[in-house]
Amino acid sequence: MTYYFVHQYNKTMLWRRYSWPQLGWEEIKKRGRLLVIDDAEFAYIELFRRDGYTIEQWHDVTDLEKLEKGGFDVIMLDIRGVGSEISKDEGFGVLKHIRKVRPAQFVIAYSASDYDLTQLDFFRLADAVMPKSADYVDFKREVDRLLQQRFSVEYYVDRITKEIGSPSCKRIICKAIRKGNPHILSDKLNRLIEDPDVRSLILDLLQMAISIVSLAYVK
Amino acid sequence: MxxxxxxxxxxxxxxxxxxxxxxxxxxxxxxxxxxxxxxxxxxxxxxxxxxxxxxxxxxxxxxxxxxxxxxxxxxxxxxxxxxxxxxxxxxxxxxxxxxxxxxxxxxxDLDVEIEKWKEKKKREWFETVEWQEKFLEQLRPEIEKGLFQIHDYKQLNAQIAQNINVIIEEKYEGANFDEKLKKASEQEKAIYYATKLLEEKLNVSKFLYQPEWLNESSECRRFGVHQMVMKYYKIYKEMFRSKSIEFNLAGISYNQVVANPQAASVIIHTFLDNAAKYAPKHSQVNVYVEDLPNGGVQVLVESYGPRILNDEREKIFDPAYRGRVARKVSKEGTGFGLYVSQFIAKKHFDSPIRFEQEPRETSRRGHLTRFIMVYPPCAPPCKAF
Structure with missing residues (x-):
């Protein structure tokens, strides 16, 4: 009898754990918007388009507002020759700005300056780093991985839990996402997290998770 | 007197x-x-x-x-x-x-002995990491110039690499890129592998110019040495084939090591690059990969090459030094490959490269030469990984 209840409980918990709505890969690919910011031609653009991705290239940061509003799911950013009007640090400055206004934005840093130790901070700020001469399949693999994460609620739940540093918060995070109300977590955040940057990152992640849930239900 | x-x-x-x-x-x-x-x-x-x-x-x-x-x-x-x-x-x-x-x-013959003693002490000093760092420090002014050049080379190489990728991807059918590459023409393959080689060669200069990379713990990864050797096997296979050299990879390894993978690959790349430079036509280049009981991996590259004279056995790891016979065999070469590799092996892995050569010419192809690198399970700068 005890076994039966434990089994039922586990089933319920498992069901709860995996009950987040999931978008199919084709749907993700269709919805995912990719941006390349590079002053030189990025030859893989056509290959990404051929494979069904929505991608565009800017030779410089032409619409900062769109970046700040999270108009793209994954940004592939070069470090040199772009963003000089925004920052003297060029691409690094752009990335720092993105991290400030949209901390959860997915960015792949790629550069021909990957040998330069002074650029290490640029690469550290990014979610993935690619050498500029990498094969198309390598770029695609990274883009696919980040797109999967971008549209996975589990990823956000895990990441927020990790950022808060308290596994017991998982329930309240899930509740905030399910209800579509980030304020449920606000009190806890104010008590647990002192760093305003981390707080803003968590809220951004939470907002993204909520948008995915609503996206899946609309679908 | x-x-x-x-x-x-x-x-x-x-x-x-x-x-x-x-x-x-x-x-x-x-x-x-x-x-x-x-x-x-x-x-x-x-x-x-x-x-x-x-x-x-x-x-x-x-x-x-x-x-x-x-x-x-x-x-x-x-x-x-x-x-x-x-x-x-x-x-x-x-x-x-x-x-x-x-x-x-x-x-x-004291003066001879004094010279020998001086040479011994010099060698001991040359082998210390401190000296190598001082030497690199002296290169600093050149480094700044060099870095700009590397960026340009890498930028150009990236353009070639991306475009040859697009050509192969669009022109050939296949379930994955490897299949498409197999179907590519010889010229396309040559361009593709040349970009990979150039990228590797430019990576060598990364550690030469900024050895601080070797202490950077954020660069540490867990990786399989065998997979890394396989990657180079693929890149160099074409080159050896074009020189009519038989290229064999033997042994199997399952161990994974924690280290800077780029630094680890520079060593293998240098061994193979030297083999490609000096091994005569119709000879053999053999690579053996073997797991060690302590969790490390040993990589041995064996090929025929020019005689390394007794007084040169330690000098071949000196910067800009090339063996006397080697200079006659091939005019190409900067003499920095083995130097950077040995520097990485000591500074990052704390496991110097060993080298053996058959004293007698057992074949007309030259002297059988072996370069051996033992990768420890965890490189000292990656202990916190």
Whole structure:
């Protein structure tokens, strides 16, 4: 009898754990918007388009507002020759700005300056780093991985839990996402997290998770 | 002559040359003396006395001490004893004995030995990481210039790499890129692999210019050495094939190591690059990968190559040094590949590269040469990984 209840409980918990709505890969690919910011031609653009991705290239940061509003799911950013009007640090400055206004934005840093130790901070700020001469399949693999994460609620739940540093918060995070109300977590955040940057990152992640849930239900 | 630099206190004669001592000079009488009895008669190590009353004694086969008087030496005649009393300087018996003993222990080939000792000490110093860092520090001004050039080369290489990728991707059908690459024309493959090689070569300069990368723990990853060797096997296979060299990869390894993978790959890349440069046509290049009981992995690259002379065995890891025979065989090469590799092996892995060569030419293809690298389970800068 005890076994039966434990089994039922586990089933319920498992069901709860995996009950987040999931978008199919084709749907993700269709919805995912990719941006390349590079002053030189990025030859893989056509290959990404051929494979069904929505991608565009800017030779410089032409619409900062769109970046700040999270108009793209994954940004592939070069470090040199772009963003000089925004920052003297060029691409690094752009990335720092993105991290400030949209901390959860997915960015792949790629550069021909990957040998330069002074650029290490640029690469550290990014979610993935690619050498500029990498094969198309390598770029695609990274883009696919980040797109999967971008549209996975589990990823956000895990990441927020990790950022808060308290596994017991998982329930309240899930509740905030399910209800579509980030304020449920606000009190806890104010008590647990002192760093305003981390707080803003968590809220951004939470907002993204909520948008995915609503996206899946609309679908 | 080495004896002139010796600062020996007593006057000596080496052959027919008279050399003043640091404390006692040859008397004028001796310099004027034409008979040179001291040189003529000093056959044994017994002490003797010349017609002018000076003592002489053979110390070694070529050196005689003469031109001074030894105290307490009993001169044969009264007249001599009287004459010498006023003219000659006397050397204390104990000083005489000590000076002669020192000279007996002195080797004429000391300068050769000093050079050997200096070379040994130099080698020991060269092998320290401190010296290598100092050397790189001296290169700093050139580094700044070099970095700009590397960026341009990498930028150009990236453009070629991306475009050849697009051509192969669009032109050929296949389930994955490897299949498409197999179907590509020889020229397309050559361009593709050339970009990969160039990228690897430019990565070598990364560690040469900024060795601080080797201490960067954020660069540490867990990776399989065998997979890494496989990657290079694919890149170099075409190159070896075009030179009619048989390229074999043997052994299997499942161990994974924690280290900077780019630094680890520079070593394998250098071994293969050297093999490609020096192995003669129709010869073999063998790579053996083997797991070690401590969790590390050993990589051995074996190929025929030019003789590395005995005095060069350690110098081949010096910066900008290329073996004498190697220079004759191939004019290409900067002499930095093995230097950077050994630097990485010591500084990042704390496991220097070993090298073996068959002393005799067992084949007309050259001397069988083996370069061995042992990757430890965890590189010291990655302990926190």
């Amino acid at each position: 080495i004896y002139e630099k010796l600062l020996f206190p007593l006057p000596i004669a080496v052959g027919s040359t008279l050399i003043d001592g640091s404390l006692y000079q040859w008397p004028d009488t001796c310099r004027r003396c034409k008979k040179r009895v001291c040189i003529e008669l000093a056959k044994t190590k017994d002490i003797g006395v010349c017609p002018f009353g000076y003592n002489y004694q053979r110390v070694t086969q070529e050196v005689i001490v003469a031109g001074v008087c030894k105290e307490n030496y009993s001169h044969p005649t009264k007249k001599w004893r009287k004459n010498i009393k006023h003219r000659a300087v006397r050397v204390l018996e104990s000083h005489w004995e000590k000076a002669l003993a020192a000279l007996e222990n002195f080797h004429a």
